[in-house]
Amino acid sequence: MDSFISKLQTALRKHYWNRFPNTEDNSSHRKIRPVEDMFEYVFKAWNAKLDRKTECALAGSKLLDSVLDNTGRRFASNVEEANDLYLAGMDAASFLWDELDETRGNQSSFQIKVNEIITALQKESALGKEE
């Protein structure tokens, strides 16, 4: 579980959070919104009984798209940003997809898992900043 979180966190820190002024703290909703958007997408896609591989890939694209939207951009600044966010998103989405498979789409346990992940992202980023 940890690997995809740190991957996600690295990607977000490198391409998204670094665009925010330092005064904003990590609990700012906007910093987490792309992740929420992506997880919301995974939930919908899972419930629509679509293909896992395709939808997790699309979830990765969704993460990138949401990051772009939340930074007022139409296009990614470079290929690296597009790739990093896409891959990180895809891995996170795959994990949650498997979770949904296990819990048979139980919404509350899905929400709990999502909150866990988000908390982990925020905590680690806070630690990271102090260094």
Add this chain to the structure above:
Amino acid sequence: MRNLKWHIVAVTIIALSLAGIYFSTHLFIPTSAQGAPRIIDVETKQFAFTPETIHITTGEEVIFRVTSTDITHGFYIDGFNIFTDVPPGETVEIGPVKFNDPGKIKIRCATLCGPLHPFMVADIVVEPNTPYYLFFAATIVVGIGSIVYLNKPRQSPALLKRLFDFEIDLLKIKKIGPLLKRVLQWRGIHFALLLPNLLIFVIVLASGFFGNPMGALNFSIAVVWILWFAAVEFMILFASRFWCTVCPLPAFGEWLARRRLAAVHEPKKWFSLKKVWPKSLDNIWIAALGFLGISLIIPWLVTRPVVSGLLFITLIVAALVLHLIYTERHFCLHVCPASAYIGYHASASLLAVRSRDKSICDKHIAKECVRGGPKGYGCPWKRYPGGLDWNNYCGQCFECLKACPLDNMTLKYRAVDKDIQAKTHTKTDEAWMGFIRFTLAVFYELVFFGPYFWIKDWGNMGITMGANLLSINLLTPTLQGFRNWLGWAVIVSSVALIIFPAVFFVFSWLAKRAAKDKENTSKNVFLAYSYSLAPYGLLLWIAFAITLVAVNWAYPMRAFSDPFGWGWNLLGTGNLAWRPFMSNYIPLIQAPIVFVGLVLAITSTHRIGLNLFKDQKKAFRGTAVMGALHTLMAIIFITLLMG
């Protein structure tokens, strides 16, 4: 610069001498009539003049005594302000008409007399036919000149390089570029373009089924087969598959399958069986043979509203059904006959959808252009937009411009045979599409605007009535009529599918031998060379389209005011008179277009040869042989126009 100067000098000398020869013919016109005017008897019937060809000497004065053996016809001569009715049972005297200009002009029927009225044509050859001799010679000069030039193609001076090797990123042009980009990336653009077109189709279907059975007065014939059809040929050259961009045939299927009219639905749950298209049909054979099939019924298709209506409703239903079974644009890719020919020539278009920087695409992992993403669907034409280098199967729906998150997709304007230059293509279905299109361009010019009644009659099954859905019984042929049609079908099919390809094969085999090549199979050389017909055929079709519009522009203009042919006048153009536009000069406009086609055919032949033989000398020898065939075909076409 020395080369450029000699180029200009040579061209100027040739042009001046040709002009000189042309105008000198006027010096020999007798200024006074020699004796009484000549009397020529002309008979009219549905749908021919007898005699079919009349020879007149320059300077002669003629009185035409015209009669009709069936119903009221009309008499018009290219370049003269004569529009005379010829009622049945009377002899109408027209003239004296003085023919001062040598060359070939047409007599055309000037009074609507039935479905084949626009093609009721006879030839007048005013001798000596110096314009024809001139252009005959010019064709040979252009053909041989192009071949000779390619023997040692000079390093093009910077100016010529800019003319023939350019590439412009349209979305980066100052001011217009960003605006165009915003428009193309707006999700509503496709719907906005489709809706008016869809309404036009509604009119086409309604008028085709229920409107005036006389084609020339019906929107479904007049607008579709004169205006749209000609416009598409120009569109292909200047805007690639732009017709496919706005085509409403697959609209219903696509909207239903996507469950959206414009937005991207997330997650993408398709309303479709999502079956996989069979591999054996992963080509354009159905479409190409469909196009040929249409040509077998073309005399009816372009004159009987109900036939056009039935064709279009069939295509719409097919597109809808296929979209719901296979999703994506498989109808467009593999079934639609228009798509087949538009796609075939699109490789010779100036416009192309391309990625800006392929290295960015190479590094990009997600490839939303193929898979789809939040901002756009994946390419419905099943292409990889990032690596696109061949126009033929990109339908210009601009989804990739919307889907790409890296701003790497764009529109480019570039030299005509760039796609053909890139690599060798040897697909049999594409080759045959090329043969069919090329043959039909020549064939239609001969049949529709030539004076030979028998072939028109065979294709028409001898029926003189128009028809809409309610009177479709009027299209019942006699047994003899049907037999004649079979003759027509055999002629068209054999020339397009067998005879011309066979001739082309012989020449390409000779070209391979002349090049002393042992690396390629004869079949590959044959197929590869066929792609030179992409620009060549397109330009011949443009030449054909020019006649169509120049002579008959009034019919579509009327149809916009009176789509059903019932006497409406919505826009004020309902009573426009039929007045051919500069009809005696049409061949002079068509000839340069043929020459451009010939030059493009020969230059792309050479590029294909370079790709095949990888050696300038070998390629040149191949080009010389193929160039001879191309020049021969140009001479045939020029003869049809002017000889």
Add this chain to the structure above:
Amino acid sequence: MSDSYKNDSNGRKKHWAIWEILALLLLIGSVVATASAPLLDSFLVGVKPNEVLIRMYAEEAGGFEPSGIVLIQGVTVRLVLMSMDVTHSLVIPDFDFDSGPVHAGYRKVIEFTPDKVGTFMFYCNTICSSMHPFMNGVLDVIQG
């Protein structure tokens, strides 16, 4: 980096539904309106109250439309003769009426005052197809 982001997540994504519905309404409305255009024929053909429209088709394709006309004795009407496919003409022998040839796609407007009461035949007088001799109609003139 601008702060003026679009509406919050929930608002932004919901907009598309409104546009889709509008587009759908526009689509259905315009298609229905266009398809219904033929119904407006009697309005769009531009025939005034004291005018009588007669469309002339070759007999195989319907002949005169309408093929039966009722007029009132002594009342002047304007006959609007429209040829639909080839050149036709209309003659009413009992009234010495001859419209002369009318070309396809055009109309001729001729004033006519029926001065006799009764039932009369009218014919096409310009050979227009193989069934031309059968192209006729009936004119009923009633008491004014």
